[in-house]
Amino acid sequence: MLEVNNVQKNFGPKIAVNDLSFTIKPGETLGLLGTNGAGKTTTFRMILGIFSPDSGSINLDGHPISLDDSPRIGFLPEERSLLQKYTIDEQLCFFGELKGKTRAELAPEIEHWLEYFELTEHRFSKIKELSKGNQQKIQFISSVLHSPDLLILDEPFSGLDPLNIKLIAEAIKQLSKRGTMIIFSSHRLDYVEAFSNDVIVLQKGVPVLEGNINSIKQEANEYVVEIQTEDVIENLETLPFVVSVDHLNDIYKVKIAGYENVDNIFKHVSSYKIRKFDVNLPNLEELVVKAVKESHE
Numbered sequence: 001m002l003e004v005n006n007v008q009k010n011f012g013p014k015i016a017v018n019d020l021s022f023t024i025k026p027g028e029t030l031g032l033l034g035t036n037g038a039g040k041t042t043t044f045r046m047i048l049g050i051f052s053p054d055s056g057s058i059n060l061d062g063h064p065i066s067l068d069d070s071p072r073i074g075f076l077p078e079e080r081s082l083l084q085k086y087t088i089d090e091q092l093c094f095f096g097e098l099k100g101k102t103r104a105e106l107a108p109e110i111e112h113w114l115e116y117f118e119l120t121e122h123r124f125s126k127i128k129e130l131s132k133g134n135q136q137k138i139q140f141i142s143s144v145l146h147s148p149d150l151l152i153l154d155e156p157f158s159g160l161d162p163l164n165i166k167l168i169a170e171a172i173k174q175l176s177k178r179g180t181m182i183i184f185s186s187h188r189l190d191y192v193e194a195f196s197n198d199v200i201v202l203q204k205g206v207p208v209l210e211g212n213i214n215s216i217k218q219e220a221n222e223y224v225v226e227i228q229t230e231d232v233i234e235n236l237e238t239l240p241f242v243v244s245v246d247h248l249n250d251i252y253k254v255k256i257a258g259y260e261n262v263d264n265i266f267k268h269v270s271s272y273k274i275r276k277f278d279v280n281l282p283n284l285e286e287l288v289v290k291a292v293k294e295s296h297e
Contacts, residue, residue: 001025002047002065002150002181007056009042009205016042018205019056022198026149026179029172031196031213033185033288039205040185044152047183048075060150071100074148076140078155084128088119088138091127092145099146106145113141117167132159140168150181157191169195193284201288209291217281224286225265227252228276233269241265250275255282 002024009017017039024030034040045051046058049067058065060072083091089110096106114120117137127135136159144151153172157165172195176182186192192199193213201209209216222243227233228251236245236254241261246253256265262279269277 001061003057003059004043004047005057005059007043007046007053007058009039009046009051010054016205017046017053017202020200020202020205020207021056022200022210024150024181024183026181027176028198029176029182029184029196031184031186031192031199032202033189033192033199034202035292037204038202040154040202042205043202044075044154044183044185047150047152048073070098071146072149074143074146074151076143076151076153076156078158080135080139082127082135082139082142085126087124087126088114088130089123091138092142095142096145099148101146109145109147110141113145116171117141117164133161133164136160137164137168140171144171144175148180150183151175152183152185154185155187156184157186157188189285189288190283199284199288201291203292208294209288213284216287217284220282220287221258222282223256223259223262224280224282225252225254225256225262226276226278226280227254227269227274229269229272229274231272233272236268239265239268255286 004020004022007017007020008015020043022030032040032043042051046053047065049065049069060069083094086094092110093103093106097103114123119134119137122130122134127138130138140156143153156168156172160168172182184192184195196213198212199210199216200207230250233252236242236252241257241264243255243257254265256262266277
């Protein structure tokens with residue numbers, strides 16, 4: 001279990017991370033979000049043992065985390081950190097040996113992952129000869145090759161086409177099922193929502209939204225009513241329980257306050273020729289944007 005307890009990190013007068021706490025258990029995935037400079041990278045570096053917190057603590061299975069725990073941790077950074085003149089085989093063996101694995105231990109894992117990503121025939125190609133997408137796949141393999149207990153993924157889908165996104169997405173799900181603790185960061189909030197149990201949104205080092213994603217949605221008590229009609233619905237914006245209205249072609253997306261107002265919006269549109277009337281919780285992106293906006297006010 002990873003426990004981050006009231007962690008703070010300063011760089012001179014600047015507070016990079018302020019009173020951050022969270023817990024991840026085996027098999028759980030946490031989405032750690034925020035704009036550039038929000039404190040995500042500093043948090044990652046503290047968990048990796050590169051930085052020490054100025055106050056608070058970070059424990060892995062009950063002991064203070066340190067560089068000695070590196071063999072138990074996998075990290076896929078946002079920036080590519082591959083050795084361009086190495087072959088894929090040399091690259092993976094080098095990274096695996098840095099994590100304390102022997103070549104004999106690495107061999108079946110390398111074969112498995114290269115076959116999974118259909119890269120077996122490129123095993124002895126140099127990294128610099130690969131496409132950006134294939135380089136990203138090698139970077140992902142490098143981060144999971146040693147079967148880490150804790151995996152940190154920073155923008156894992158960068159540069160990938162939809163097919164390869166699906167492959168990595170399935171690999172992440174399988175790692176989670178095997179008990180890997182995962183911290184997942186991405187600007188694509190639909191991916192975060194698909195993979196994460198919990199989420200923390202940082203703004204200038206301070207959590208502005210945190211908790212279980214489903215619970216956050218329920219507590220927001222806002223709902224999105226999607227209405228499809230070729231008619232022009234009048235006076236939607238004037239209804240007291242309507243938060244916002246988006247209209248594109250024949251689709252209206254009406255955000256309302258409180259589930260009890262679903263009947264009221266239905267009564268308002270019942271005289272029109274309605275082809276679809278769906279009620280959904282807001283997506284994570286809407287909640288994150290709202291939380292960040294409120295933190296500025």
